[in-house]
Amino acid sequence: MLRNLLAILADGNFHSGEELGAQLGVTRAAVWKQLKKLESLNIPLSSVKGKGYRLSDAIELLDQSVILEKIEGRLDCLEVLLNTESTNSYLLEKSSDHMGKRYAVLAEKQESGRGRRGRTWVSPFGKNIYLSMLWSFSGGIGSLEGLSLVIAIAVERALAELGVNDAKLKWPNDVYLDHKKLAGILLEVSGEYSGHCQVVIGIGLNIKLSAHDAESIDQPWAQLSEYLGGVDRNTIAATMINHLIKAIEQFDKQGFESFKGYWTERDAFFNKEVDLILPHLTRSGIAKGVNGKGELLLQTEKGLESINAGELSLRLKNAPID
Incomplete structure (x- = not known):
């Protein structure tokens, strides 16, 4: 019900409790309980007597069906979560039950998003892309040299398709715009050195952050909204997944050597x-x-x-x- 409520409020307009109850098929008391849950997600909500309730900012929710329609390669499973501790942690818990599967998870919000070296990835609700993908490799952990760089290349290629042509790559796996960090990547591996292994590939992409959201970020950062207008989050998510699938398939067959020249051309x-x-x-x-x-x-x-x-x-x- 909470997702349905958010879908109604996403336009940023006022909606009365009576209207919300009618659209959701529940009582006004039940609507109130759901509205209270928005507070736990730190979603700003305004209420005006005689007008109703509205989100302080209009949002575009991620939509599983819309994203799946845009996927071009093989993807066995896609989940879109409202909230999770971490999309990487979510997939790591499920990995043993999905051996050999290509499983992607997106979240509107992360409570404890993680970056490299134990850093926190700022993850406010409905503003950015928080994506993790589970992928299996038959060559073992020893065959994964250069994979993190390939993931950064996939993100850069997705951005280029969306119309951002000036992104640069920073070793080992960051994507920069105007010398500021736009996207970060975290790979977590389980399995054998020379046998079957699974990798959870986590990507955080800044789309739109408020000054309040960014208070805890301690390095120069960029957001896509300053460089790209009119492209929705669902298109961004699908484009990233498509380029991830293509790049990882190429890496699985040819290794990093086939990407080396491309990296050098875009090395910040x-x-x-x-x-x-x-x-x-x-x-x-x-x-x-x-x-x-x-x-x-x-x-x-x-x-x-x-x-x-x-x-x-x-x-x-x-x-x-x-």
Whole structure:
């Protein structure tokens, strides 16, 4: 019922309790209980005597059927949740029961969205894209080198299809616009090193954030609404899923080597002086792209070094730590 109530209120107009009850087929008391639930989702609601109730901002809800109509490749299951702790955690709990399945989950809100290095991903209701996809690989964990970079490429390609042509890639798996973070990626793996394994691929894409929403973000950030107008969230979600499917299928057959040149062309830090922030030390050098395994190539005084992703952060030299 809560989703149906939100669908009515999504236009941002006033709706009386009587009208809402009639459309939902319930009593006004039942409507009131549902309206109270909106508070737990931190969805701003206004009420005016004689007019009724309205959302402070009109929203566009994600619609499973609309998204599925736009999916071009094989997708075995798609769920759209109103609220969850984390789309990645949700799929990790289900992964053992869906071996071999391509399973995607979207949420309107995450209570505890996660990014790399244990950071929080700000996830207000109905404003951005929070997407996770479960994918199985027969080659084991050892065959996944470069996958995180491929996912970033898939997001960048989706943005290009939507009309955003200036996105850049930041190693190991971020998407930037105007030197600000637009999308982040978190991969979580279970299974065997050389046998069957499953990967939960999590993506957070900023579409529209208020100043209040962004108060806890401690690095430069971008939002799609500043660069792209008139494209709805359902189209954005479907386009991202389509490019994920295509990119992962190519990766599964050809590995990262087939993506290396594409990454280099869009590498935000290529040939620039950078600092590599490790847990207990900082290393400096010139970023020289990536190798066929997706490792960072860093030119230092010792020569050209290959860096694996891990508990580290890459930034332009002397820039604030992100």
